[in-house]
Amino acid sequence: MVRILILGATGYIGLTTALALRRHSHIVYGLARTPSKAALLASNEILPILGTLDDSAYLLAISTHNIDVVIDAAGANNGSFKIFEDVKRVGQERLAKRGKGSPKLGFVYTSGTWVHGSSDARMNDLDPVDREDAAAPPPGLVSWRPKLEKAILEARDVLDVVVIRPGCLYGRGSFIWGGWFGLLQGAVEGRRESVEVECDADATLSLVHVDEVAGALTVAAEKVSALGGTSVYPVFDVVSSRESARLILEGVARAMGFEGVVKFAKPKDPFAVAMSTNARLDSTRIRDLLGWESKRVFGMLDEIELVTAAWKASNSKA
Template sequence: MSVTKVFLTGATGYVGRPTVAALLRHGYTVTALARSEHSARTLSDLGAEPVRGTLTDTAVLREAASRADGVIHLGSDPGPGGDEVDRAAAEALLDGVGAGPYVHTGGAWVYGDTDGVVDEDAPQKPPALTAWRRANEDLVLARATTGGHPVLVMPGVVYGHGAGLIEMFYTAPARERGAAPVIGDGRNHWGVVHVDDIAELYALALGAPAGAVYVGVSEESPTQADVAAAAAQAAGHPGRTESLTLEAGLERMGPIAEAFALDQRMTSARARRDTGWQPRHVDDVLTEIARPTPA
């Protein structure tokens, strides 16, 4: 099936904007969900055609997907019941796009501590924050057995352009408190990926086989302590980090602290082999994170 028109959710978000750009570079026509007039204007400026609605408007999602050749689901609902919103949205999008490719967003944290370098076949041991994902992902991937074309992309910690989770939970607190937090001794490794690189993988995943699952990480796995030190430098406090117990981290950051404390080393060899993905930001993770960001 030839894919020329792609519908996105979450297109104005941190990962969504570069994904729109990647799709346009690849020659796709892009339509995208817009929950407000401001979002609609942003999408138009990015070069995408806005479709007004929210993730809970399943009829809108189904109709928009039916008018596209492929779908990428990047949107999420951070509120209570977000897992149910994600599931209902995924089902509506899958129903709408039919046999066309549907790319669903997962996350590498579901693998828990990896005990060395692992790939997509590793057992899952998710922290509480992401334990809900497996049921939704199983439902999505099951569509491959009934004529659908689901693909699952599982990003690591996304960084780049002075934004994302590292900015929110490490750089910004360092700017405010004079030191970046480190949960535990900080020797745990993170699977990371630059936002522009993961956007490219989403675009390439439209051509992946039905049922494919791809971890999206660079081959560099910095330690949490190194990330925190780089974040402190970006905040104008080089070398200043603050050690927190997991309990203190949970109190300050919420349940995401458990995910930041995971020790993960992963390979994206499968994505590279199947899709031709070639991440460009492969050896400059800490340099990018350490780049000064405005207050």
Template sequence: MASVLVLGATGAIGFEVALEFLRNGYTVYGLTRSEDKAKELFKNEIIPVIGAVSDFDKWIPIAEKVKVVIEAVADFENLATAQSIADKLKVVKAKNTGLAIIFTSGALVYGSSDSVINETTPYNPMKNPLVEAKVQLENHYRQIGGIVIQPVFVFGKKGSASSIYFGLVAKNTDGNFQLYGEEGQWRSFVHLTDLANLYYLAASKHASVSGEVFIGVSYYHKTVEVVRAIAKEAKKEVKSITFVSPVENPLSQILSVSSASSHQKASTLLGWFPTQPSIIETPTRYYNSWVNNNSQ
């Protein structure tokens, strides 16, 4: 039976990816730091590997025998962590030559654009160490035949990155909304389950797409339309939506980016077609899910 190791298996993306491989008949190992989260993995038929990602002796022996390794670690405090994982996986790949490695980057490497972004668009990352590090890591993984997935803003269930907009609406009391960026801003989104399917398809066809980059995107909308759709569902009045310049913190810089992205490459090479409706199309579904997930 085919097997996969997911590094970051209890994160928003990692957990959905683990479930997608499970649904497709894989034995799934998931790295997690805590005993409590290990119980959640057990409940979902995922074999937990308990330890920090820096506990290489815990997960490298597994990486050396599985068919696929997914790097979905989100360590925003120690940039050296991601590089150390990459270095170790290079060594593992030399031993396990048939191994498919998928690295989770992000579409923020393209920065803002006035036209629709695809994988041939030149990178224009913001001056942000988190984003700049992704570019270097992408090069590393591509050199060893890894596959790079670049998710845009993720939505569904707890909301992941899109939770910023649900939270913004939920906390608003006066109907006046401020967003970082400029008028006419675009935001690209991908549903968690669609994104997880992209990882699975990439792993399934890794022999023909090694070293490739795929943007994980389902839709793009004007940001104001997203806020209005969520506000309508939350029964919040929208008096005004204004845009302001980002302040000196990484999150505001990320939220100021304007981009509309295409999934044409993933559709052509992998046969990937997003199936989940957009936030604007079914706001009730996503708002109710977000509220209940975040009230626990």
């Protein structure tokens, strides 16, 4: 049993991870901004901490509840630097109070494989990112992330750390696909003959279902202390399939009943550029070192009707 605090516990990755951790009998705390969000967590056997990332409630909770591991699934973008620095400070205070050789506070950061940038080269999580010898630069949307990853890795004298890099997420609400899916839905409702999507149609996306990411974060939280003090590079790519962006979006269009033509334009919007990241990645290291392995029998395209229906249900105005 591990005591775990999740930042972003009511979010897309956070809630799925909290439920996975409870299935493994861990004690799970979650940060909630509002009483209604706190009630959602409590109803799922997750102990709510009422507060925000801008106040000290969650930092006090780390000490008050003797938290073993903090999982940052908040998706706070550049605000993630402050979260990390605050958690690091709490970790320093814990070591100072308990003495050298005592257990460190664990910190698991949810990054993403977009840091690899777009490349036709086969890559893994040991490859450098955002350096001269990197295969490609990360897209602008996440250009700050390699610096944060580096800072986290350099804090191993204070914290036990793991960085989990999910591939392009899908499943359940498939929320990050909303820009593209919404355009296709609008074309159906408008009975248009064609629709143009900002997407690199030739990109092959490294994908992972949100349930699989929850599994990876679970094993990371369970094993972060075991990696502390070792020479293991604690950064892991998490992907379960590699699939064509063109085929996925054309499949979604068909599943929505769109009978027109899907056209593709060079992405200019920063988010569309990041979503079009073409990368040849795998998850052999997290399999070999942490024991995580994808349990998905089918990929996104194989279940495109289910994925589309789940997105529509999640975005229903009813």
